[in-house]
Amino acid sequence: xxxxxxxxxxxxxxxxxxxxxxxxxxxxxxxxxxxxxxxxxxxxxxxxxxxxxxxxxxxxxxxxxxxxxxxxxxxxxxxxxxxxxxxxxxxxxxxxxxxxxxxxxxxxxxxxxxxxxxxxxxxxxxxxxxxxxxxxxxxxxxxxxxxxxxxxxxxxxxxxxxxxxxxxxxxxxxxxxxxxxxxxxxxxxxxxxxxxxxxxxxxxxxxxxxxxxxxxxxxxxxxxxxxxxxxxxxxxxxxxxxxxxxxxxxxxxxxxxxxxxxx
Numbered sequence: 001x002x003x004x005x006x007x008x009x010x011x012x013x014x015x016x017x018x019x020x021x022x023x024x025x026x027x028x029x030x031x032x033x034x035x036x037x038x039x040x041x042x043x044x045x046x047x048x049x050x051x052x053x054x055x056x057x058x059x060x061x062x063x064x065x066x067x068x069x070x071x072x073x074x075x076x077x078x079x080x081x082x083x084x085x086x087x088x089x090x091x092x093x094x095x096x097x098x099x100x101x102x103x104x105x106x107x108x109x110x111x112x113x114x115x116x117x118x119x120x121x122x123x124x125x126x127x128x129x130x131x132x133x134x135x136x137x138x139x140x141x142x143x144x145x146x147x148x149x150x151x152x153x154x155x156x157x158x159x160x161x162x163x164x165x166x167x168x169x170x171x172x173x174x175x176x177x178x179x180x181x182x183x184x185x186x187x188x189x190x191x192x193x194x195x196x197x198x199x200x201x202x203x204x205x206x207x208x209x210x211x212x213x214x215x216x217x218x219x220x221x222x223x224x225x226x227x228x229x230x231x232x233x234x235x236x237x238x239x240x241x242x243x244x245x246x247x248x249x250x251x252x253x254x255x256x257x258x259x260x261x262x263x
Contacts, residue, residue: 001066001067001068001069001129001130001131001132001187001191002066002067002068002069002131002132002133003068003069003133003134003140003180003183003184004068004069004070004080004140004144005134005140005141005143005144005147006132006133006134006140006201007132007134007201007204007205008066008068008132009153009154009230010204010205010228010230011130011132011199011204012025012066013228013229013230014208014212014226014227014228015064015212015215015226017226017227017228018216018221018224018226019059020059020060020061020062020221021060021061021062021063021064021219021221022055022056022057022060022062022063022064023063023064023065024052024063024064024065024066025065025066026065026066026067026068026071027048027049027052027065027066028041028045028067028068028071028072028117029068029071030076030097030101031093031094031097032093035096035097035100038097038100038101039100039104042101042105042110042113043113045072045113045114045116045117045120046116046117046120049117049120052065053065061219061220061221062128062219062220062221064130069180069183069184069187070183072114072117072118073114074107074110074111074114075179077097077098077101077102079094079148080141080144080172080175080176080179081144081145081148081172082172083095083148085148085149086148086149086151087148087149087150087151089151090148090151118190121191122190122191125193125194127194127195128194128195128196128197128218128219129191129194129195129196129197130196130197130199130215130218131187131188131191131196131197131198131199132199132200132201132204133184133198133199133200133201134200134201134202135200135201135202136202136259136260136262137176137177137180137181137257137260138173138238138257138260138261139238139260140180141168141173141176141177142166142168142238142241142242145166145168146164146166146241149164149166150164154230164241165240165241165242165243166241166242166243167242167243167244168242168244168248170247170248170251170252173248173252174252174257177257195218197214197215197218199211199215208226209225212226237263238261238262238263239263245261245263248261249261
């Protein structure tokens with residue numbers, strides 16, 4: 001469980017290298033699923049989940065998947081980045097989904113179906129949750145906005161990345177900060193009776209081997225060396241990514257978010 005662009009692709013890739021784990025991706029990110037299947041998922045979310053969680057082998061100790069903060073929530077249709085500023089394919093994909101879903105369901109109907117899944121999670125006390133977050137939410141938002149603009153979400157090889165500068169409004173950034181903190185607090189309370197491993201991206205990348213040993217212990221598995229083929233997509237400083245960096249830094253200088261402007 002995590003916000004988008006929090007390092008979850010790296011975590012999933014690492015866990016996928018374990019022979020006794022079957023790790024799935026974003027099985028409830030509806031814009032990446034064929035529309036004829038979306039309706040079935042909304043109507044029968046638990047059946048869809050249980051089918052996905054089939055281990056398919058007696059050798060598999062556990063099956064995991066990625067659940068983003070806004071997956072199977074009405075918030076999913078209200079993106080953190082304005083679609084009109086996004087890559088054309090991203091905008092088209094999301095608008096097509098929105099038109100399809102709201103032509104068939106009201107908000108109340110969607111909430112009812114979404115709650116079925118979240119209630120199922122909450123009642124399953126055997127569910128083990130890795131709650132991945134990132135301390136610097138500004139870096140998370142920059143990564144998210146770049147992905148919406150480029151429609152590039154992972155990188156499996158080292159390559160020169162164009163120095164894409166983006167402009168961020170004060171309002172959208174503050175809205176994003178509050179949204180993610182709100183989700184974080186909500187899910188910590190929602191799953192307070194579950195086994196939760198809280199993991200921060202910055203700690204993971206500073207000691208991948210030690211972190212993954214702790215994660216595997218949490219999952220009840222013997223520690224083994226895990227590997228990933230993914231490469232960090234954006235290595236530039238924040239001030240080099242954000243056109244109006246100084247303006248934002250000054251605006252947030254006396255707020256709880258000031259520490260995010262660390263460059």
